[in-house]
Amino acid sequence: MLDQLQQPVKSGADQFDGQNFDLVVIGAGIAGLNALNAATEYLPKGARVLLLDQKDAAGGMWNTAYDYVRLHQPHPMFTVGNMAWDWRKPRDYLAARDEVQSHLASSLSPVGQSLRLQTAFGQTVSSLAEVRTDEGTMAKIVFHANDDQSETQKVHAKQAIHAPGLNYGLTTPLQFSSDNLVSIIPQDLRATLQAHPHAPVVVVGGGKTGMDTVLATLAFNPARRVILFQGRGTNFLNRTKYIPTGIKRWTSGELVSRLFRDMALNFNGDNEDEALAHFRRNYSTDPGANNGVFLYGLQSEQEHTKIKSGVEQAVSDYLEDVVETPDGQQMVLRSGQTMPIDDGAIFVNCTGSFFRDDTLADYQPILSPEGCILSINARSAFHFLTSVSGFFATHLWFRNALRGQGFYTLDQEGLFRQNRNAWVGASAAQAYMNQVIAVQTLPLMLLDRCGLDLDRWYPFPRRMLGLMRMKSTAAADIAHCRRTLDRIADRFDVEAAPLA
Ligand SMILES: Cc1cc2nc3c(=O)[nH]c(=O)nc-3n(C[C@H](O)[C@H](O)[C@H](O)COP(=O)(O)OP(=O)(O)OC[C@H]3O[C@@H](n4cnc5c(N)ncnc54)[C@H](O)[C@@H]3O)c2cc1C
Structure with missing residues (x-):
């Protein structure tokens, strides 16, 4: 019976209109799936749950990302709840796009064994609101098939989780005055490299996608000319050093939570450039460079060397x-300089x-006024990683422990748009502080079921030692992070406040 209910519902279906659910989850990316997985522990067996998503399958952005994208952390730490990957690959293997998508999608099957889970893919939610009904306050959800806005469906739920992701959509090719070139998005890289085997490649952007693109281009043909526009330059966390393999897991590296603590304590709400320089010197793959940005990307020393030696020119x-x-095709830079570039x-x-x-x-606040909608969004965020928010915020919500414990929410998007380096410092302070409070609030057994925790890379004794150290400095660390976040709220007029 439950298996039958799990059949995906396609566009145009009208099976749900007027129905009531115990829980509706909007968004089947890693955040929504972690939230659903957590909710499963609290809902009664057989509770009615509806999972809605615009995509045709679960997995969120991993359905549509470029085909050469890989995880930048080891695959065991990118999961739903505590779900192990169904294979025996080395722990440090970086899973590819389709592998990630199918791992995430496979998390629905165990949920379907205890809940009456129904999925509706290819559906766009157009409104979500808390409303008063005869049965009490409920979430009202209106949605329609992606390709047909004229026929909407309306359902009610006792609780709803909104996990729409960060609006990751397909980019569009850059527009240039010259048409004597080929302008593409990463999704078209492979086909374009094949069609133009001798054309130089200009990678515009020095973040994770840019690095992936350089590596994919060089893997296709190591002799290809590659020019990289890296703007202010992006710092990457050194994966070789901080996610070490083999015996080094016991003897070197550092728990990622310790690293967050160090970042958090080095930021006071005013010194973002200094704090970023501290990060670069101590934790990045290129400590001697003057890279000005950090977006929480990871990179190995080997990848860094490959990129550095394979790129003909890296332009800051x-x-x-x-x-x-008349002198040929030229690239025009923001500084006013020009650089020649081959036709094609x-x-x-x-x-x-x-x-x-x-x-x-x-x-949208993380919690609706009456508390029946939990929103995993970037304006009122529990953590800069939506996956971690999905896990922790949902457990805390069901335990009635999200409010009043001292957890802070942060307007990640508002701050990011104003000052990226302040965002790095503030998001580290928030992530560390909320983790410390979670350790004080939730049972150890539950914390240990968070498969997303990068500390799990290290052996159990090291983690336990880390936990003891975390507890011993908790009060002072929380006080520091609070001051930092309060200062951020004052300086940037963004939400950085306790969840009261
Ligand atoms: C290129 C790239 C590489 C990345 N690599 C990594 C990595 O290696 N490691 C890492 O930890 N993070 C990585 N990230 C960050 C990534 O965003 C997260 O890891 C994560 O997958 C985001 O999950 P999510 O559930 O928040 O969002 P999404 O995966 O975007 O899922 C949200 C879902 O909500 C649905 N949705 C949104 N609005 C509606 C609506 N109105 N109605 C119905 N459905 C809706 C969307 O269709 C989507 O399926 C990467 C991001 C990008 C862009």
Whole structure:
């Protein structure tokens, strides 16, 4: 019976209109799936649950990301709840896009064994609100098939979890004055490299997508000319050092929570550039460089060397245009400089996927006024990683322990748009502080079931020692992080406040 109920419902279906559910989850990415997995522990067996998503399958952005994207952390730490990966690959293997998508999607099966889970893919939720009904306060959800806005369905739920992700959509090719070139998005890289085997590749953007694109291009043909526009330059956390393999898991590296503590304590709400320089010197793959940005990406020393030696030129500037001149085709940089570029060169738009729209997303509090909607969003966020928010915020919500414990929410998007380095410091302070409070609030057995915890890379005795150290400095660390976040709220007029 339960298996039958798990059949995905396709566009145009009207099976749900007018129905009531115990829980509706909107968004089947890693955040929504972690939230659903956590909720399963609290809902009674057989509770009615509906999972809605615009995509055709669970897995969120891993359904549509470029095909050469890989996890930048070891695959065991990218999961749903405590679900192990169904294979025997080395622990440090970095899973590929389709592997990630199918791992995430496989998390639905165990949920379906204890709940009456129904899924509706290919559906867009157009409104979510807390409303008064004869049965008490409920969440009202209105949705329609992606391709048919005229026929909406309306359902009610005792509780709803909103996990729409960070609006990761497909980018578009960059527009240039010259058309004597090939302008593409990463999703078209492989086909374009094949079609233009001798064209140089210009990678526009120095973040994770840019690095993935350089590596994929060089893997295709190590002799290909690659030019990288890296703007202010991005720092990456040194995976070789901080996620060491073999015996080094016992003898070197550092728990990731310790690293967050160090970042948090080095930031006081005012010194973001200094705090970033501290991070770069101590934790990045390129401590001697002057890279100005950190977006929580990880990189191995080997990847760093490959990129450095394989790229013909790494330009610390921004590409504004490509024009044709009597002297040949030229790239025009923000600094006003120009650089010649071959006719037919391939330009790949790796300028980033998050918060690229001109407008700030609408504000939505993490909890609705009556508390029946939990929203995993970037304006009132529990953690900068939506996956971690999905796990912890849901457990705390069901335990009635989200409010009043001292957890802070942070307007990650509002701060990111104003000052990226302040965002790094503040998000580290918030992540560390909320982790310490979670350790004080939740049972150890539950904390140990969070498969996303990067500390789990290290052997159990090291983790236990880390936990003891965390507890011994908890009060002073929390006080520091609070002061930092209060200062952020004052300076930038963004939400950085206790969940009261
Ligand atoms: C290129 C790239 C590489 C990354 N690599 C890593 C990595 O290696 N490690 C890591 O930890 N993180 C990585 N990230 C960060 C990544 O965003 C998260 O890991 C995570 O997958 C995001 O999960 P999510 O559930 O929040 O969002 P999503 O995966 O985007 O899922 C949200 C879902 O909500 C659905 N949805 C949204 N609005 C509606 C609506 N109105 N109606 C119905 N459905 C809706 C969407 O269709 C989507 O399926 C990467 C991000 C990008 C862009």
